[in-house]
Amino acid sequence: MNRTIRTAVCAVAVAVAGLALGLISCSEAVDQVDKAVDETYEVTYEVTGKNVDSIDFHGGGGKAMEPKIESVSKPKLPWTKTVTLRGIMPAAVMPVAADPEGAQVACKITYKGKVLEEQSADGLAAAGGCIAESPITG
Structure with a gap:
């Protein structure tokens, strides 16, 4: 025992x-x-296109892995916004457009003059999303 x-x-x-x-x-x-x-880093979001209804983007609020999403309705194009993000928080911008004649959207994320991500979409309804990994992690 x-x-x-x-x-x-x-x-x-x-x-x-x-x-x-x-x-x-x-x-x-x-x-x-x-x-x-x-650590923080600064990125610039750019959105162009035709008849963009809204733009959602990470604006720097919230937690690194649960960022607060900010929105702009009926933005004037071309639209640019510079934001400060923290640590491992990814940079993200998501424009949405709908047009029976054909929607067009394009987005770009730049960091220190370097393009981190660039996308475009077109069609009846278009959602072009740009998501870039934090430059701090790489």
Whole structure:
């Protein structure tokens, strides 16, 4: 019976030691992510096209992995907006257009003069989305 108790106690001790080492590794990873999240970067969104009804975009609010979506209805084109984002938050802009004659949308995301993402779409209803990975992560 004593041998069984000792074996169980040893197994629990090994499990606790493994958990503690795992938590230390996780803690270090969380610290690295937190450091990256504290950095900011600035991007410029550009939208062009015809009859764009709305534009949704990450404006910098919210959490890095749950950004707050901001919207503009009936924007004057061409539309540009410069925003400051945090850490691993992706840059994203999504214009939407609908026109029986043929809708057209194009979007572009730039960072320090470099194009991170560029897309276009056309048709009866068009939604052109540009999503770019944070330059801080790469």
